[in-house]
Structures are given as structure tokens and as C-alpha cells.
Amino acid sequence: MAALKFLVIEDSPTMRQLIRFALNRIPKAEVIEASDGVDGLKKLSSNEVDLILTDINMPIMDGLKLVSLVRGNDSYKDIPIVIITTEGAREDRERAMALGADAYITKPIQSTNLLSTVKELLKI
Amino acid sequence: MSEKKTKLFEKGEEFLEMFRQGQEFTQDLLKENERLRYRVVQLEETLKSGPNPSAGSPTDNSQYLELSRKVAIYEEKIQDLAGKLSEVEEENIDFARRYVDVEEQNNNLANLYVASFQLHSTLDYEEVLQIILEIIINLIGAEDFAVFLLDEKTNQLIPAGSEGVGLEEISPIAMGEGIIGSAAQEKTSYFNEMPPSTRDELFKDPLVCIPLLIKDELIGVITLYKLLQQKVKFAPVDFELFTLLAGHAATAIFSARLYSESRRKLTTYQGFLDLLSQK
Numbered sequence: 001m002a003a004l005k006f007l008v009i010e011d012s013p014t015m016r017q018l019i020r021f022a023l024n025r026i027p028k029a030e031v032i033e034a035s036d037g038v039d040g041l042k043k044l045s046s047n048e049v050d051l052i053l054t055d056i057n058m059p060i061m062d063g064l065k066l067v068s069l070v071r072g073n074d075s076y077k078d079i080p081i082v083i084i085t086t087e088g089a090r091e092d093r094e095r096a097m098a099l100g101a102d103a104y105i106t107k108p109i110q111s112t113n114l115l116s117t118v119k120e121l122l123k124i
Numbered sequence: 125m126s127e128k129k130t131k132l133f134e135k136g137e138e139f140l141e142m143f144r145q146g147q148e149f150t151q152d153l154l155k156e157n158e159r160l161r162y163r164v165v166q167l168e169e170t171l172k173s174g175p176n177p178s179a180g181s182p183t184d185n186s187q188y189l190e191l192s193r194k195v196a197i198y199e200e201k202i203q204d205l206a207g208k209l210s211e212v213e214e215e216n217i218d219f220a221r222r223y224v225d226v227e228e229q230n231n232n233l234a235n236l237y238v239a240s241f242q243l244h245s246t247l248d249y250e251e252v253l254q255i256i257l258e259i260i261i262n263l264i265g266a267e268d269f270a271v272f273l274l275d276e277k278t279n280q281l282i283p284a285g286s287e288g289v290g291l292e293e294i295s296p297i298a299m300g301e302g303i304i305g306s307a308a309q310e311k312t313s314y315f316n317e318m319p320p321s322t323r324d325e326l327f328k329d330p331l332v333c334i335p336l337l338i339k340d341e342l343i344g345v346i347t348l349y350k351l352l353q354q355k356v357k358f359a360p361v362d363f364e365l366f367t368l369l370a371g372h373a374a375t376a377i378f379s380a381r382l383y384s385e386s387r388r389k390l391t392t393y394q395g396f397l398d399l400l401s402q403k
Contacts, residue, residue, distance in 0.1 A: 012262055013242060013255075013258075014255060014258045014259055014262055014263070015262045017241065017242065018234060021234045022234070086262070086265075086267075088352055088354030088355075107262050107265060107352070108235075108262060108264065110231055111230070112227045112228075112231065
């Protein structure tokens, strides 16, 4: 199996480490971290990413803006996007999905739930 | 007369011949009867040993008996295998249950490890405070909460950080005052099963109060007022996190304060030394 690159965009170092912990259980997983949307886009342009995991509430550029920019770019529009957020309202979920997110996970996360979502999206 | 005697003798001879023939016929009948009785006994014995659909020869019967014996053996084996299968299925269910437990434990340990790692990853007081807030939001799933630190001079709990509620909304609390002050004074955690219904009640009767302690020394209190919408109730790992926070957050805050104080003093002493050396 080829290495899988995950881009984790999250302003909280605690959450980044927790997500990295979960993703590292996937064989040959490579995790790239970014602390906000702008940083995320920069890392996206310099890496061949297989899946993006992003928070919504972040400084500089939030997760929803990032999702719409990624979906609007032909080079990245097919990359699966998983939203990981504290926002549990139905309308927040619907907005994110309408913008092009593929999955929506609310915090606090369960690593099993995160892994099964990621594996389902990547069909591994 | 002699002619008559001769005829009579001939008749007698004929009669005797008829009797002989009758005797032979009777003997034949008796023999046949005996043979048939023997056959009946044979058939009865065959019937006792099991039905024989082919009702064939003795060879067929022995094959039938052999097959019946094999069928009985295989039926026994099938029953044995069915028993083993149900045992294996039970084991599978047990393994699946254990796997879920291990996964949960793994998840919990990851949370605790990350929380502990992050708390001790810096000596910057503001960063430590920020990490405590992050842990409470992301790992516990609280929406409104505050961190109070004890001011030893005034013996009051002063709000140092919060989320969901503005710091200006939260008043300092005297030791022993209300639920938060009492939890701090008694150095025992407080858990409220029923969430407060109004915002005023929110501050008077929080969901959780966790005193931050280094051994027996109180550093502050963490109070949770409201959980995130999707967080219905506390999970077992939350209580582990509360225990971890009670000790590790207190140590991290204490260390960070001590470090910034010593840095400040070092700068002051360095200034003095510089002044003295210039003279």
C-alpha cells in the first residue's frame, strides 16, 4: 500500500496531536499539520494530500472558507474533506456538507469513529 | 370264493396304497409347515433389527445396517460440530466485546496522554492556561466554563480564563462561598447531575467543580457550566481527565508561575549586577 498523506488543519495543538495519534494507526500514514486555513492551503499546494481534516473555528481563515476554496480548485476538488468541530448544530453540519465536505465529526472525538470515517472515504 | 378273496385282497392293497400316499402327503405338509415357521422367525428377527425398505437379500440387509450405523455416527458428529460452532460464536462475540473495550481504553489513554503531554509542554503561563482551556473544550466537550486561580493574599478565587462566558461576567469567589468556594475550601470535586436551567443559576450551581491541587495545596478551581450540544453526559474518560487536570494542570500552572517569577527576578538581579559592574 502506498503512503497516505493526511493534512490536519487545526489551531489547537492538543487536537492536532490527538488526531495525529489516531491517524498513525493507519499503516504508512503521513500527517502534515497546519494551524489555520491559510497555512493549510499553503501545505496543500506543496504536498500531494489524500485527505484533509479541518476544524471550523480557526483564526485567519476558518474551515468553511477553506472547504469552499478547496472545492473551487480543480487540482484539489476531489480530495475528501472531514470536518472536525465543536459545532454540533444541524444547520452547521448542513452548511459544511453543502459547501463540499464529505464527513462531519463533532468534538470530543472518538478515534474509532474518526478512523472508520477516514477509511470509508479512502476505501481502505 | 377264491376269486372273491382275490378281489378283496386287491381292494385292500389299493386302500393301503392310498393310506401310504396320504401319510407321505401329511409328512410333506408338516415339513413345509416347519420350513415356513422357521422363515417367519427369520423375518421377525429382521424386522426387530430395523425396517428394510428394499426387503432384499441378506447382503442388502447388512449394507443397510452398515449405512444406518454410519448415519448415526455422522449425526453424532454433526451435533458435536454444532456445539463447537456455538462455542466459537460465543467466543467471537466475547472477542468483539473485548475489542470494543480495548479500543475505548486506547482512545481514553490517547486522550490522557495528549492532555498530560500538552500540559507539560511549556513553561509559559499563558500557554499553560490556553492548553487547559483547549483540553476542556476538545477532550471533555464543555461549552461554558472558567478557570479560577487562588489569590493567597485575598484568599479569593480569581477568574483567570474562560470559554463561552466573558471573564468580566464572572465575579471573584471567596473561599467557602457557594458551591465553588466550598469545593475549593474542602478540596473535593463537585458533580451536578442536573444542568442549571437559567444563566443566573449557571454561576451559582455549575455542573462540575474540580479543585486544582498539588498534594494538599490548592492552586485554583476549574468550573464547568455547560456542555456542548452534542455532549449529552459525561463519559468515564471525562472523570479520568478531571483527575488528571486536578493534578497536572495545578503542577503546570505552578511551574509556569514559578518559572516566570524566577525569570523576572533573574532580569532584575541581572540589572543590578550590570549597574554594579558599570560602577
